[in-house]
Amino acid sequence: MDQNRLTEYLKQRMPHAREHRVVGLKRLSGGSSRETYAFDLEWNEGGETRTRPMIGRRDPTGGLLKTEREREFKVIAAMHRAGLKVPEPLFLELDAGVMDRPFFIMDRAQGRTGMGAFPAAEPESTRAKVADDFLSELARLQSLDYRECGLEILGPPKNLEEPARVQSAHWSEVYERDRMGEHYPILSAAFAWLKANPVVSDRVVIVHGDYRSGNYLYDDSGIIAMLDWELAHLGDPMEDLGWASMKFWGREELAGGLMEREAFYRMYEQKTGHRVDRTRLFFYQVLGNAKMAVICLSGIRAFIEGQTSDSVMPFLELLLPQLFEDLANQLRLV
Amino acid sequence: MFRPTLNEVVSGMQRTIMEALLPELTSPYAQGQAMSAILILAHAAATLESAPAYDAAEIKDLRATFAALKRLGDKHVSKKSGLRGALAGAIRASAKNPPDRRAMEAAMAAFTTAVALGDADQGIARHVRGYIRRNLERSRNLLGNSLPPA
Numbered sequence: 001m002d003q004n005r006l007t008e009y010l011k012q013r014m015p016h017a018r019e020h021r022v023v024g025l026k027r028l029s030g031g032s033s034r035e036t037y038a039f040d041l042e043w044n045e046g047g048e049t050r051t052r053p054m055i056g057r058r059d060p061t062g063g064l065l066k067t068e069r070e071r072e073f074k075v076i077a078a079m080h081r082a083g084l085k086v087p088e089p090l091f092l093e094l095d096a097g098v099m100d101r102p103f104f105i106m107d108r109a110q111g112r113t114g115m116g117a118f119p120a121a122e123p124e125s126t127r128a129k130v131a132d133d134f135l136s137e138l139a140r141l142q143s144l145d146y147r148e149c150g151l152e153i154l155g156p157p158k159n160l161e162e163p164a165r166v167q168s169a170h171w172s173e174v175y176e177r178d179r180m181g182e183h184y185p186i187l188s189a190a191f192a193w194l195k196a197n198p199v200v201s202d203r204v205v206i207v208h209g210d211y212r213s214g215n216y217l218y219d220d221s222g223i224i225a226m227l228d229w230e231l232a233h234l235g236d237p238m239e240d241l242g243w244a245s246m247k248f249w250g251r252e253e254l255a256g257g258l259m260e261r262e263a264f265y266r267m268y269e270q271k272t273g274h275r276v277d278r279t280r281l282f283f284y285q286v287l288g289n290a291k292m293a294v295i296c297l298s299g300i301r302a303f304i305e306g307q308t309s310d311s312v313m314p315f316l317e318l319l320l321p322q323l324f325e326d327l328a329n330q331l332r333l334v
Numbered sequence: 335m336f337r338p339t340l341n342e343v344v345s346g347m348q349r350t351i352m353e354a355l356l357p358e359l360t361s362p363y364a365q366g367q368a369m370s371a372i373l374i375l376a377h378a379a380a381t382l383e384s385a386p387a388y389d390a391a392e393i394k395d396l397r398a399t400f401a402a403l404k405r406l407g408d409k410h411v412s413k414k415s416g417l418r419g420a421l422a423g424a425i426r427a428s429a430k431n432p433p434d435r436r437a438m439e440a441a442m443a444a445f446t447t448a449v450a451l452g453d454a455d456q457g458i459a460r461h462v463r464g465y466i467r468r469n470l471e472r473s474r475n476l477l478g479n480s481l482p483p484a
Contacts, residue, residue: 027363116481183436186466188443189450196451248481311370318377318480321473331450333466 001025001037001056005099010041013091017043017050029312034069034230035060038108053108055087059101061307070094071153072230073104075206078149084140085133085225109225111217117250117257118213126220131258132267133223134216138244139271142205142237151206154234160201163235164283168194171291178298186324186333190290193331199280201236208232211240212249213256238277241268242284247326248292286330293323344379348372381476388476389435392469396438397428399465403445403458410457417454420444 007022014020025039037056042049059069073092080086088107096102118127146154157163172191209231217224245255245264255264265276296316303313328334338346351372359365403411403421411417424441427434442465448454449462 026361029363029366181436183439183443185439185443185446185469189446192447193450311367311374314374315370315377315480318477321470321477322479322481324473325470325479328466328470333446333449334463334470 001027001035001058001099001103006039006056009093009098010043010091010105014043017045019044019049023051034058053110054090054105055108056103056105058099058103061101069102069104069230072232074153075151075229075232076106078151079141079226079229082140082144082149085137085223086229087225087227109217111219111224113214113217113227115214117254120257123220126218126222127258129220129222130216130218131256131264133218134213134244134256134258135264135267135271137223137226138208138211138240138268141208141211142240142272142274144206146204146206146234149206151234154206154232156234157201157204160204161198163201163204163239164194164198164280164287167233167235167239167291168198168287171287171294174298175290175294178294178301180297180301180304184293184324186327186331187290187293189331189333190286190327194283194287194290197283199236199238199277199283201238201280202274202277203237204234205237206232207235207237207239209240210243212244212246213258214249236280236284237272237274238280239284239287241265241276242281243288243291245281246285246288246292248289248323282330286327289323289327289330293320293327296320296323341379341382344375344382348375348379351375384476388472391472393428393433393435393438395465395468395472396424396435396442397433399461400424400428400438400441402461406457406461410455415448415453417444417448417458 003022003025006025007020010022011017011020019042021042023040023042025037028036028038034057037058038053039056040051040053042051044050057069057072070092073089076086076089080088087109090105090107092104093099094102118130122130146152146156157166168191172195175187175191208226208229210228211226215228216226245261249255250257253260255261258264259267265281269275296319299308299313299316302308303310325334351368356365356368359368400421404425408418411421420441424438427437427441442462445454445458445462446466449459454462
């Protein structure tokens with residue numbers, strides 16, 4: 001993002017203020033499906049100088065996923081209105097002429113984050129608070145009525161069979177598109193299994209789509225903000241729970257590095273008032289591993305075909321053996 | 335032998351990034367990208383020599399597994415399952431010079447799917463599971479068992 005163009009843009013969006021200054025603009029690592037920039041905006045309002053830390057998220061030239069920024073912005077806005085812990089969304093710009101590609105700007109929440117499992121080095125008290133918040137936020141998300149939130153744009157399923165079918169078909173299509181002519185027998189078998197063993201949801205909820213350790217900011221008091229809402233959709237509540245508790249994000253007995261897996265499920269049941277359906281949970285954990293493997297293949301393809309120069313992309317290959325091993329165990333292929 | 339070897343080129347590029355480029359970079363994002371490039375080059379250097387052996391072992395194992403499946407006979411590989419055609423294709427692909435690895439893996443995908451869906455009998459499942467176990471072990475040896483960093 002260009003500092004001068006960003007300053008000009010913010011001047012137009014905040015006409016009541018004067019002397020706008022973008023300070024410390026820098027691109028951040030991570031957030032591979034959007035370019036992410038941090039900066040502080042300083043401005044003068046009523047004779048007073050004010051400062052606000054902000055984040056800019058711009059569409060990439062290529063990357064892991066092709067998602068729609070307007071949809072992501074509207075979801076974050078709805079979550080913010082509903083009182084969930086998310087950064088406050090500020091401005092959405094769809095005109096690619098302003099900054100080369102569409103982007104949006106939101107409040108920059110402060111806190112720590114990781115890429116995968118919750119860091120084992122953190123104090124036990126912090127881990128317990130984050131685990132509790134993680135499931136409380138999920139329970140609040142799943143208690144929302146998407147119609148009241150104005151999120152019909154996410155495409156309500158026609159029936160309770162549709163969420164499993166739509167999600168597995170979607171990721172299967174992405175697999176076919178991005179496998180570059182290669183065949184991955186375990187992954188092919190996984191998608192065939194998902195197609196042959198569909199599950200029926202008990203209700204329709206807002207699904208974050210990437211609800212896991214590594215996608216929140218936290219401090220010693222717990223979670224400050226849930227991030228990365230670009231895969232949000234409507235579907236089965238077991239989808240986020242299954243994804244969050246995949247071994248991949250935590251290994252061994254700790255779901256997401258946060259809490260022993262069975263205790264995690266019990267706490268989910270207490271907080272939501274809904275029981276964990278083990279059949280559906282298993283389906284979405286199989287889908288989760290397959291989806292993550294496909295996301296890796298998409299990133300690798302984007303790198304090979306020059307749609308992105310992000311040097312993190314080739315590393316995605318290193319994640320595949322573990323995902324394939326988890327799938328092989330789930331499908332009793334070993 | 336021509337010098338530098340591929341391995342020496344990769345190692346040299348790592349040093350170029352580390353010693354010439356990295357100190358000049360001021361943006362944290364660019365520094366992170368440079369570090370990732372160094373690490374992926376280290377991975378490439380480490381796997382340059384083992385990758386051909388991995389490929390050779392994979393083809394040899396696929397060929398041996400399909401030969402074993404063929405020996406099971408038509409009683410196991412039924413026409414109805416569609417596996418008979420997949421097996422015939424795999425045998426043809428493995429006889430090519432060089433073997434058509436993609437076609438062999440496509441056939442293995444059909445057999446693996448049959449096992450996952452419970453459509454294969456025990457004889458087939460035993461051979462397919464044996465291949466999958468060995469394949470996973472070879473992949474682990476080549477690429478490691480990485481998880482997202484905490």
